[in-house]
Amino acid sequence: MKAPALKVEKMLIRREFWENRSLWMVPAVVAGILTVLSVYMLIAVLIGHNQTVNNVDLQNGMHFQIDEMPDFSNTDDASFTAFIRFSTLCLGGLFSFLMQIVLFFYLLDSLYAERRDRSVLFWRSMPVSDLRSVLAKLATACVANTAITFAVTIAFQLVLLLLLMILGASVGSHPWVLLAHPLDFIGAWLLLAYGLIVQTIWYLPFYAWVLLASSWAKKVPFLWALLVPLGVMFAELWVFHTGKFAHMLIAYKLRWIMLAFNTDPFHFGNLKHVDLSGPMMGIGNIGALITSPSLWIGLVLAAAFTYGAIWLRRTRSEI
Numbered sequence: 634m635k636a637p638a639l640k641v642e643k644m645l646i647r648r649e650f651w652e653n654r655s656l657w658m659v660p661a662v663v664a665g666i667l668t669v670l671s672v673y674m675l676i677a678v679l680i681g682h683n684q685t686v687n688n689v690d691l692q693n694g695m696h697f698q699i700d701e702m703p704d705f706s707n708t709d710d711a712s713f714t715a716f717i718r719f720s721t722l723c724l725g726g727l728f729s730f731l732m733q734i735v736l737f738f739y740l741l742d743s744l745y746a747e748r749r750d751r752s753v754l755f756w757r758s759m760p761v762s763d764l765r766s767v768l769a770k771l772a773t774a775c776v777a778n779t780a781i782t783f784a785v786t787i788a789f790q791l792v793l794l795l796l797l798m799i800l801g802a803s804v805g806s807h808p809w810v811l812l813a814h815p816l817d818f819i820g821a822w823l824l825l826a827y828g829l830i831v832q833t834i835w836y837l838p839f840y841a842w843v844l845l846a847s848s849w850a851k852k853v854p855f856l857w858a859l860l861v862p863l864g865v866m867f868a869e870l871w872v873f874h875t876g877k878f879a880h881m882l883i884a885y886k887l888r889w890i891m892l893a894f895n896t897d898p899f900h901f902g903n904l905k906h907v908d909l910s911g912p913m914m915g916i917g918n919i920g921a922l923i924t925s926p927s928l929w930i931g932l933v934l935a936a937a938f939t940y941g942a943i944w945l946r947r948t949r950s951e952i
Contacts, residue, residue, distance in 0.1 A: 645766065646772055653743075655738075656781065675796050713814050717817045721825050722825060724786045724793075725786045725825045728785050729778070729782050737858075739777075743844065745848070763947045767942050779830055797811075835889035835931065838931045841935040
């Protein structure tokens with residue numbers, strides 16, 4: 634019984650990717666555009682700029698500009714580790730932010746579009762329950778945020794590494810020394826995968842809320858998804874003259890970083906306060922994450938919002 638059920642779930646998730654190609658096309662196109670811009674900058678630097686070689690020292694702040702190319706031959710192992718982790722996590726954060734925008738519009742339209750074009754009637758005639766249909770959409774968002782973000786980040790990082798090799802070979806900064814640290818790359822990729830998985834679990838209540846808005850709205854689900862929390866914020870500001878709800882949402886969205894890693898997201902603007910060469914996570918982080926009340930409150934809210942989306946899909950008529 635479990636094998637056929639698992640095949641149905643896989644098929645439903647595949648259908649979501651077939652019908653919503655933006656889930657993988659948008660990050661791929663953005664990565665392609667960034668690659669073209671990087672190649673253009675490489676050509677411009679090789680043709681028209683003189684380079685000044687400096688040492689890489691992320692602990693005291695690294696100045697990496699077009700006119701300043703770091704000399705990797707004089708870099709210690711700790712700085713190599715910090716450089717590789719910094720580049721990996723920064724690129725991962727960039728594409729993760731992009732995927733959050735893509736997933737917002739995907740989830741916003743996922744249940745609303747079925748009622749708008751009346752395809753929900755067709756899917757209700759199939760031997761697939763509303764429970765499975767809604768969970769498949771939620772699972773698709775989770776897979777997209779982890780697997781697609783991870784794959785695009787690594788692919789683009791390897792492209793940048795190749796361009797760095799070409800540029801370094803022309804200015805004598807010896808960037809190929811990075812290839813002597815494969816374990817640092819693997820470690821950084823594992824950290825990225827771990828962070829994306831934790832982020833996806835932590836953001837489940839936001840995904841479920843957008844699904845609920847998509848299943849509820851008869852018109853403009855965008856307004857329902859945003860105006861309800863914004864309305865709560867403005868009502869609190871007007872009545873109590875406070876902004877605790879907005880502060881709570883922002884703090885919740887960033888708190889997973891403090892729990893999952895040995896760092897504070899509010900210090901990212903100053904690398905002197907962020908140790909990227911030492912152990913960034915451990916068993917204690919996983920324990921703090923699992924025992925965090927914020928995590929379980931968020932999962933309870935996600936379950937409630939998901940249940941509401943399932944019930945509305947079952948009872949709501951087409952638009």
